[in-house]
Amino acid sequence: MPLRILVADDHPVVRHGLRTLLGRHDDWEIVDEAQDGVEAVEKADRLRPDVVVLDLSMPRMNGLEACRLIRKNVPESEILIVTQHNSPQMVREAFNADARGYVVKSEVGRDLVAAVDAVSQHRSFGRL
Amino acid sequence: MKLRILIADDHELVRRGLAALLQSHEGWEICAEAKDGREAVDKARQHKPDVVILDVGMPNLNGLAATRQLMQQEPELKVIVLTITDSDQVIREALDAGARGFVLKSDAARDLVTAVEAVQRNRMFFTPRVNDMVLAGFLDRRENTGTTESPKLPKLTPREREVIQLLAEGKSSKEVASLLNLSTKTAETHRSNIMRKLGIHSIRDLVVYAVKNDIIQVQVPSRTTAEGPAA
Numbered sequence: 001m002p003l004r005i006l007v008a009d010d011h012p013v014v015r016h017g018l019r020t021l022l023g024r025h026d027d028w029e030i031v032d033e034a035q036d037g038v039e040a041v042e043k044a045d046r047l048r049p050d051v052v053v054l055d056l057s058m059p060r061m062n063g064l065e066a067c068r069l070i071r072k073n074v075p076e077s078e079i080l081i082v083t084q085h086n087s088p089q090m091v092r093e094a095f096n097a098d099a100r101g102y103v104v105k106s107e108v109g110r111d112l113v114a115a116v117d118a119v120s121q122h123r124s125f126g127r128l
Numbered sequence: 129m130k131l132r133i134l135i136a137d138d139h140e141l142v143r144r145g146l147a148a149l150l151q152s153h154e155g156w157e158i159c160a161e162a163k164d165g166r167e168a169v170d171k172a173r174q175h176k177p178d179v180v181i182l183d184v185g186m187p188n189l190n191g192l193a194a195t196r197q198l199m200q201q202e203p204e205l206k207v208i209v210l211t212i213t214d215s216d217q218v219i220r221e222a223l224d225a226g227a228r229g230f231v232l233k234s235d236a237a238r239d240l241v242t243a244v245e246a247v248q249r250n251r252m253f254f255t256p257r258v259n260d261m262v263l264a265g266f267l268d269r270r271e272n273t274g275t276t277e278s279p280k281l282p283k284l285t286p287r288e289r290e291v292i293q294l295l296a297e298g299k300s301s302k303e304v305a306s307l308l309n310l311s312t313k314t315a316e317t318h319r320s321n322i323m324r325k326l327g328i329h330s331i332r333d334l335v336v337y338a339v340k341n342d343i344i345q346v347q348v349p350s351r352t353t354a355e356g357p358a359a
Contacts, residue, residue: 012237017145084139109140 002029003120006047008040008066009033009055009082014105018053018082021112028116037061044070044077054099056083056090066103071098072085078119081126082108091126102126131248132159134177136168136194137210138164142233146181146240165194166307172198172205179244183233184211184218185345187297188307192221192342193289199226200286206247210236214255218342229253246288284325289343291318295331296338 007018007030012023015033022028031047034040038060044052052070056063067079080101091102100119103111103126111125118125133156135146147158160175162168165182166189172180179350180198182191188199195207209222214336222230229243232255239255246253284292287308294304305315338344 011142011145011234013145013149013240014139014141015145015235016148016237017141017143019143020144020148105139105141113284 002027003116004029004031004049005048005116006031006040006043006049006052006077007033007059008037008043008052008063010035010058011092014055017108018112021108022053022116025116035059037063038108039067040066041069041073044074048074049077051078051080051116053080053082053116056081056094058084064093067094067097067099078122080115080119082112082115095124095126100124110119130155130157131244132157132175132177132242132332134158134160134162134168134172134175134180136162136165136181136186136191137183138163139183142183146236149237149240150181150244150314153244156244165191165197168194169197169201169335173201176202177205179206179208179247181208181210181244182227184209184213184222188294189223190289190293190343192218193227193286193293195222195227196286196289200235208243208247208253210240212345213342215289215342219254221342231255281317284299284322288318288322288325291315292322292334295319295322296335296344 005022005028007015009015009018019030022030026044031049032043034043036058038115040052040054054063054067057083070077079099080103081104082105084105086104094102100122101115101124103115115125133150135143135158137143137146143161150156151158159177160171162171164186167183168180182194184191191209195209198207207227208231209227210231210233211218212233214232219230229252231239231243235255238346243253259334290308291304294307301315301319302312305312321335323329326337328337
């Protein structure tokens with residue numbers, strides 16, 4: 001069974017980029033994309049992905065709020081935050097919101113695949 | 129022969145996304161990628177692209193300063209500027225620098241292919257969200273004054289624009305000198321000239337000026353709201 005991933009980011013170009021990077025892995029499938037937090041929560045409810053790759057700064061509902069809701073509604077979905085924000089406070093807030101992993105966008109080339117791999121096995125990824 | 133495109137953005141995710149978008153177009157190839165404006169200028173010299181797509185907000189040398197250098201290096205080159213802001217000043221500076229296209233990053237998935245097609249046919253392209261009136265205002269002003277220079281900005285030389293960005297990014301005069309292959313003394317002279325021209329007396333004021341004038345872009349985390357800064 002492929003690993004099923006939902007990608008949520010408000011920038012279509014970034015979603016393309018995430019698709020390209022994650023698509024290199026044979027056993028991973030992007031089941032859908034969301035362009036804001038509300039859509040991410042709805043699609044996670046409906047599709048029940050293994051991993052949700054979630055941006056923090058999104059319209060309608062930000063990533064932290066979406067993270068809390070997805071973890072509450074679909075506890076089997078693990079959340080990987082992928083964001084440009086790299087302050088320790090943000091990392092802490094993400095983990096407090098029950099995210100399993102945290103990757104800064106500038107480091108995706110190095111960290112994204114390893115992070116998805118880790119959180120899919122319910123292991124944490126990122127600094128606390 | 130394929131259309132050769134160089135893409136420059138400091139975010140790998142954006143470069144991957146742009147590459148995926150453009151490579152799906154038959155007859156186009158990505159000949160090189162760059163992480164900042166300086167690398168874009170160097171790689172354009174090596175790889176001779178037909179089109180360069182440049183993010184405005186890049187470290188070391190921003191996209192507007194890079195556009196000026198690229199156009200000086202190869203006047204026939206078609207440069208498309210990508211930006212997160214549709215501010216009047218950025219648009220004006222991009223046009224002034226010689227860009228043939230202007231695309232908002234948020235619209236890039238929809239507009240970038242059309243923009244490349246346009247510049248390929250020697251036309252210009254502006255993302256629809258760039259307000260027509262801003263453009264009309266710019267053109268009017270140019271007709272009236274005979275210049276494209278923003279009246280708000282003191283005249284800085286291209287070298288001074290490079291120096292101000294590096295200083296605003298926190299680099300010392302010595303680091304500026306090393307990056308630009310200058311002596312430390314020359315870098316310090318540029319620094320004094322910039323401060324004199326701008327009428328400012330501290331690096332803090334210089335940073336404020338650089339932010340206000342889109343020479344560097346600062347992204348502030350938004351904890352509770354949805355305001356999405358750059359990709």
